[in-house]
Amino acid sequence: MPLGGVIFLAVFIALFGALLIVLARAAGGGLKTGTGVKFDPYECGIPGQEKRDTKISVKFYLTAILFILFDIEIIFMYPWAITFRDFIFSGQGLVVGIAMLVFLLIFIFGLFWEIKSKALEWD
Helix, strand or coil: CHHHHHHHHHHHHHHHHHHHHHHHHHHHCCCCCCCHHHHCCEECCEECCCCCCCCCCHHHHHHHHHHHHHHHHHHHHHHHHHHHHHHHHHCCHHHHHHHHHHHHHHHHHHHHHHHHCCCCCCC
16 A cells, blocks of 8 residues: 555654654753843854844846846757757657757747846846
8 A cells, every 4th residue: 555655654754754843842951031131143243233134136036037047048058969869869859859958949039138138237
């Protein structure tokens, strides 16, 4: 029964996780109370200054998302390039080549759209 194995594994993971939490609590001592100074961050003797109104530009997030998007596309192209010779020998080279050509056209269109919409500029 495959379901029995899944249930056993789920119960085992839950019990093992609970055991690890109990052991960590026992070894670590538990929550200690102290003064407020003990929980303050320490930066070379200078009291920390927290600014709650710090605004981070959306450009940072946009650049990170675009990097991840294009990085994943490049990572997708690497295994294709490695196995393309096998597809040619099996007679499916044309189909796989056209699929990659469509993928590359979408990739290049996205890059030109980013450049045209000035998503990569910091000004």
